[in-house]
């Protein structure tokens with residue numbers, strides 16, 4: 001089975017536990033105002049590869065994975081190539097390689113369920129906990145991500161909720177309380193990871209000739225984000241900062 005890859009990070013340390021081979025899949029139907037990877041949006045471009053070839057390549061790095069590491073599929077949105085991603089994870093499982101899915105949870109279908117059946121951890125990016133903000137700055141209803149979370153919960157897959165903290169947009173007590181509630185309501189969630197909003201992606205927007213919707217928003221101070229976590233009594237995870 002063939003998929004389209006935007007890029008690969010051979011030894012990543014921020015997208016899941018331990019040291020990981022991270023494949024960023026091409027294609028995303030969302031248009032997040034805070035997106036750092038607008039160059040991954042276009043479906044069908046990127047480098048074509050088979051699932052077997054990708055897993056062979058990942059396996060070359062398994063000595064670095066240790067007990068916790070493995071393979072992460074990110075994007076773009078990996079659910080847009082869920083059949084390919086499912087095959088990659090199935091082959092990883094066969095070889096005893098830990099699998100992690102980094103997603104916005106945009107849809108659930110048969111391929112998604114097959115993908116989740118070989119998934120050891122989900123990193124679910126809940127961009128906003130308010131539907132109005134979600135629709136305005138993502139372009140879809142929040143409910144899609146919540147439906148995805150319900151399926152992950154039913155399948156008991158350990159899950160980290162991720163959120164980019166965007167000053168003046170979602171850095172509110174209300175939002176963090178809602179995020180905590182989501183975690184408490186879903187037994188699969190074992191951590192919340194807050195990431196500071198950055199603007200280093202501006203250069204990509206310039207190269208693509210499109211405007212960065214959040215160009216006017218200030219970057220988040222990482223220390224302030226850590227403080228939010230402390231104040232909110234959030235259960236954070238070791239690789240968050």
Ligand code: SF4
Pocket residue numbers: 028029030031032034035036037038040075076077104
């Ligand atoms: S889901 Fe990710 S890749 Fe897609 S638009 Fe949003 S931030 Fe960008």
